[in-house]
Amino acid sequence: MNLFTVMTALSDPVRLSIVTTLSAQSEVACNCFDLPVGKSTASRHFRVLREAGLIHQRDMGTRRINSLRRLEVNRRFPGLLDLVLREAATNASADR
Structure with a gap:
């Protein structure tokens, strides 16, 4: 797991929404996400997150x-995930 790969994975809004959902729920099936992309594109987003180690x-x-x-992410990059999720929540509430 390297920082550049993790940050690249988290920089996409669709992937960030997947991570945000998973932070609130422990386990979620792929077909339960409400993503604004097709099935093959969603599969690619999940693959990027998996390969980044997220x-x-x-x-x-x-x-x-x-x-x-x-x-695992917190062990490797302490506080990073909490920071990213907090910023995502702040940006989501500002967009409303």
């Missing part, structure tokens, strides 16, 4: 379950 995915039957790797 999320963990596991298969459960026909569903792919996502979870945020908060402990």
Whole structure:
């Protein structure tokens, strides 16, 4: 996990919304996210987050379950995830 890859992954609004959702819920299936993109684009966003080390995915039957790797990210970059999520919430409330 490297900082540049993590920050690049978090810089996209769709990926940031995925991470924000996962920070509020422990596990979410891919098809339960309300994303403004098609299925193949959503798959790419999940792949970028997984390869950056931000999320963990596991298969459960026909569903792919996502979870945020908060402990691992915090261990490597203490406070980064909280800062990014706080800024995302601030920007979301300012946009309303």
